[in-house]
Amino acid sequence: MHHFEYHDGRLCAEGVDIGAIVEAVGTPVYIYSSATIERHFEVFRALLGPKAHVFYAMKANANLGVLATLARLGAGADVVSEGEIRKAMAAGVPAERIVFSGVGKTEAELAHAVGVGVYQINIESEGELEALSRVASRLGKTQNAVFRVNPDIGAGGHAKITTGSSANKFGVSFDEATRLYARGSNLPGVRIVGLAVHIGSQILAFEGMAEAFRKMRGLVETLRGEGHRVERLDLGGGVGVPYEIPVPFVQGPDAIERYAAMVHAVMDGLDIELGFEPGRVIVANAGILVTRALYINQRADRQFLIVDAAMNDLVRPAMYEAYHEIWPVNEPAPDAPRIAYDVVGPVCESGDTFTTGRQLPEVRPGDLIAFQSAGAYGATMSSTYNLRPLVAEVLVRGKAFSVTRPRQTYEELIGLDRLPDWLA
Ligand code: LLP
Numbered sequence: 303m304h305h306f307e308y309h310d311g312r313l314c315a316e317g318v319d320i321g322a323i324v325e326a327v328g329t330p331v332y333i334y335s336s337a338t339i340e341r342h343f344e345v346f347r348a349l350l351g352p353k354a355h356v357f358y359a360m361k362a363n364a365n366l367g368v369l370a371t372l373a374r375l376g377a378g379a380d381v382v383s384e385g386e387i388r389k390a391m392a393a394g395v396p397a398e399r400i401v402f403s404g405v406g407k408t409e410a411e412l413a414h415a416v417g418v419g420v421y422q423i424n425i426e427s428e429g430e431l432e433a434l435s436r437v438a439s440r441l442g443k444t445q446n447a448v449f450r451v452n453p454d455i456g457a458g459g460h461a462k463i464t465t466g467s468s469a470n471k472f473g474v475s476f477d478e479a480t481r482l483y484a485r486g487s488n489l490p491g492v493r494i495v496g497l498a499v500h501i502g503s504q505i506l507a508f509e510g511m512a513e514a515f516r517k518m519r520g521l522v523e524t525l526r527g528e529g530h531r532v533e534r535l536d537l538g539g540g541v542g543v544p545y546e547i548p549v550p551f552v553q554g555p556d557a558i559e560r561y562a563a564m565v566h567a568v569m570d571g572l573d574i575e576l577g578f579e580p581g582r583v584i585v586a587n588a589g590i591l592v593t594r595a596l597y598i599n600q601r602a603d604r605q606f607l608i609v610d611a612a613m614n615d616l617v618r619p620a621m622y623e624a625y626h627e628i629w630p631v632n633e634p635a636p637d638a639p640r641i642a643y644d645v646v647g648p649v650c651e652s653g654d655t656f657t658t659g660r661q662l663p664e665v666r667p668g669d670l671i672a673f674q675s676a677g678a679y680g681a682t683m684s685s686t687y688n689l690r691p692l693v694a695e696v697l698v699r700g701k702a703f704s705v706t707r708p709r710q711t712y713e714e715l716i717g718l719d720r721l722p723d724w725l726a
Contacts, residue, residue: 648690
C-alpha cells in the first residue's frame with residue numbers, strides 16, 4: 303500500500319504533483335510520503351499487539367523528516383552506530399526507546415550509548431560483553447543488554463542480506479548462548495535482560511523465521527529453567543515488501559499480516575516483552591527516486607536509456623541485482639507500445655545499470671521517470687562516487703512538501719578535503 307498514484311495523467315505523491323517538486327528541487331530527488339510511512343508503522347504496531355515494542359531500523363531511511371514522523375507516533379529506533387543514536391535523538395526519539403545493535407560497536411560508541419542511557423544494547427560477541435561491562439563500570443552505570451543469538455537459520459532476499467546462518471558474522475552462537483548468559487549475569491555494569499535474533503532481510507516466506515523463533519523460544523525456556531531472568535525477546539526485522547507486482551512467489555494477505563500471525567502462533571502463551579526492528583517494511587514503498595532521462599544510446603541489439611541518477615544514488619540494483627518498478631511521471635496511455643530499455647546512469651562503470659531489457663512506454667530525453675519502492679536502503683546507502691553530490695530528499699504530507707535534505711552543494715562536496723603542508 304502506498305500513496306504514489308496518477309491524478310489527471312500526472313504522478314503524484316499524496317496530493318503533490320511530482321513535476322512541481324522537480325521544478326523546485328531538480329533531479330535526481332528522493333520523495334517520501336508521510337501517509338505511507340504512518341500507515342505502515344500503525345499497521346505493524348496494531349498487528350503485533352499493544353505490548354510490542356517497535357524500534358524502527360533507521361539504517362533503512364534516516365532522513366530527519368522521516369524519523370521525526372515516526373518519533374511522533376511513538377516509534378523507537380534500532381540503531382547501529384553513534385551517528386544513528388545522535389540522529390535518532392535529534393529527530394525526537396528518546397534514548398529510552400533506542401536499541402543499539404551491530405557486531406562492531408567501538409568502546410567510544412558504547413560509552414556514548416551508555417552515557418545517554420539507551421533502552422538496550424544487543425551484544426553480539428563475548429568480547430563486546432566484556433567491553434560493555436568495562437565501559438559501563440567506568441561510567442558508574444548499569445546498562446540493560448540482551449544477547450543477539452545466531453540461530454544458524456539464514457533467510458533473506460539475497461545472500462548479501464542473509465544474517466542468521468552460522469557462516470554469517472552476526473550474533474553469538476546458539477550453543478554458546480547459555481554459557482555467555484550466565485557469564486554476563488555475573489559481570490558488573492551490565493544487566494542481561496533477554497535475547498535478540500535477526501536472520502535476514504526482504505523475507506516474504508516466513509517458515510525459516512518461524513523455525514528460528516521457535517529455537518529462540520526454546521532458549522528462553524532453557525535459560526529460565528536455569529534460573530535466569532529473561533524478560534525481553536527482540537525478534538529483529540526482515541519483513542519483505544512486494545518490489546515486483548505481482549509478487550512472484552507469495553500469495554495471500556499482506557506480508558505484515560502473515561508475519562504477525564506467525565509471531566503470535568510461535569510465541570503463544572510465552573510471557574515475555576517482544577521487541578521488533580522493522581526497517582524496509584515501514585519505508586520501502588513510501589519512497590521513490592525521480593530521475594530525468596538524458597540520452598538514448600541506440601545500439602543494434604539494445605537501447606540504453608541514460609538517466610541522471612546513478613548507482614551512487616541508488617545502489618540496490620548494482621549491489622543485489624534488486625528490482626525496482628519504473629513509472630513514467632507522465633501517465634502513459636494503457637495501450638502505449640513498449641520498448642525494451644537498459645536503464646543506466648552516468649557513473650563510469652558498467653555496473654551502473656538499474657535494469658536491462660525492461661519493457662517501458664517510450665521515454666524521450668527530458669522525460670521524468672520514477673524508481674518505485676526506493677524509500678528503504680536508497681538514500682542511506684548513497685555515496686558521492688564520481689564526485690556526484692548527494693541528492694535532495696523531500697517529504698510530502700497531504701498537499702504540502704518540504705525539502706528535508708537539500709541537495710549537497712559543490713562546496714560541501716569538495717570543501718572537506720585539505721591540502722598537505724608540502725603542497726599548499
Ligand atoms: N535489525 C537488524 C539487526 C538488522 O541487521 C536489520 C537489517 C534490520 C533490523 C532491519 O531489517 P529490515 O526490516 O529492513 O529487513 N541494504 C539491504 C538490506 C540490509 C539489511 C541489513 N539489516 C538492501 O538494500 O536490501
